[in-house]
Amino acid sequence: MVMLPIYMDNSATTRTDPRVVEKMLPYFTEEYGNSASRNHRFGWRAEEAVDKSRTQIGSLIGASPKEIIFTSGSTESNNLAIKGVAHMYRRKGDHIITCLTEHKAVLDPCKRLEKEGFNVTYLPVDRFGCISIEQLEEAITDKTILVTLMFANNEIGTIHQIPDIGKLCHDKGIVFHTDATQAVGKIPVDVEAMGIDLLSLSGHKMYGPKGVGALYVRRKNPRVRLDAIIDGGGHERGMRSGTLAVTNIVGLGMACEICEHEMPEEMQRLGALRDKLEEGIRAQLTDVELNGHPTNRLPQLSNLSFAYVEGEALMMGVKDVAVSSGSACTSASLEPSYILKALGVGDELAHSSLRFSLGRFNTEEEVDFTINQVVEAVNHLRQMSPLYEMAQEGIDLSTVEWSGH
């Protein structure tokens, strides 16, 4: 028997692993010291816990524990990385390169820097969501100080060619930051092998608690320096002041340790479930398009467009499964996902998209249930869709003159 509702929105957030919660609990009521308290046991014990977490995080991404800066999450990590580099290296140059499909937590800091006078290049992507290394190289000038490109996309799961980007940046002496929020803990990430200088990660995307994340900051070859955003007690080597959230940090460390141990098996299992989901749906429905790269993408994520039906209506039909939609009809704007638009997905297909993101706690029975509910909902909506009717009549929808409104 499947328990309803089913959670299949693990790219938004994940359930905290009970093993993580168990490790965290003593740090609320027993080991509650401030890790910056240098003169008593409470502080020492907290500092030990924080250091252990740094080691666990470092181990997962191939970094030294000293290179881990704790933050409140990926949004803060991205802000610190981008603004921190921009302000620190301002005299060297004023140019930053990113791409159109980045998360808002990267795009918005870049936009703020533009207002301060920095120049930002937003690289386009192809229909799979990949940037071109040649275009990146062409975009680099002697004023370029930072390239920030995500590891894996949050909506479509496409994985960027991180090692190639890292190598190019290092050859040119440019700092390379990657927002790896969706990738860390899910697929192998190695800051050394991939030439990453700054990397953002978040606890709650990998079965850890919300409200904690980290920024990896390279210490050698080259040593990366950041201008702090938050000033205060000089915590985290002066890059991020504020008493450390020891409880959350313990949870983040444990989450990383579990991910490191279970990743090989979990990637396989979720990849197989994802494939089953896609094949199960496509075996019963026509006109289902995959958004994102067919192979070079996260194993746990599937973004599908169901032609002729609208995403929000579809979510009403898929009522027992928590997924997300590329349609922004719920917001005041009628604009569909900017990420799908950047891929060149037509607006009507962008409005028709659903993102399924599987996680550690999803089962095969849940996937079976989801396939059935999606197929039923799409059929229900197509039967009342004027677009489906036109398509059945052989009308090319792109040639129709719509009235708009």
Next chain:
Amino acid sequence: MAYSDKVLDHYNAPRNVGSFDKADPHVGTGVVGAPECGDVMKLQIKVNAEGVIEDAKFKTFGCGSAIASSSLATEWLKGKSLDEAGDIKNTEIVKELSLPPVKVHCSVLAEDAIKAALKDYKSKSETESPLAATPSEG
């Protein structure tokens, strides 16, 4: 965002889904909206010799509120004269379905679809007028 019970009811059991023959002189067809805006409504009325809307059908691509607005519109259209149909206001749809402010545009679209269907029927009956002027029992 939670949907009202009435929106859910129309979504789950839409009334009058379907199509009439567009070429039928007694049928008026209105298609409004655009796929890139996330909603397209097709609303059709079938008008009898007395000028009364005897049947109405819809097909809608759009969110649940758009589907409910057009489904409700077909219910209201049946039995109305053309003039009465032209008086249906989007605000009445908003009220009946308890649509939140971000969904008001769905009701506007439904009103537009009604007006477009009426216009289509009227333009047809004008061009058909020589035929309509042939002897009838009226």
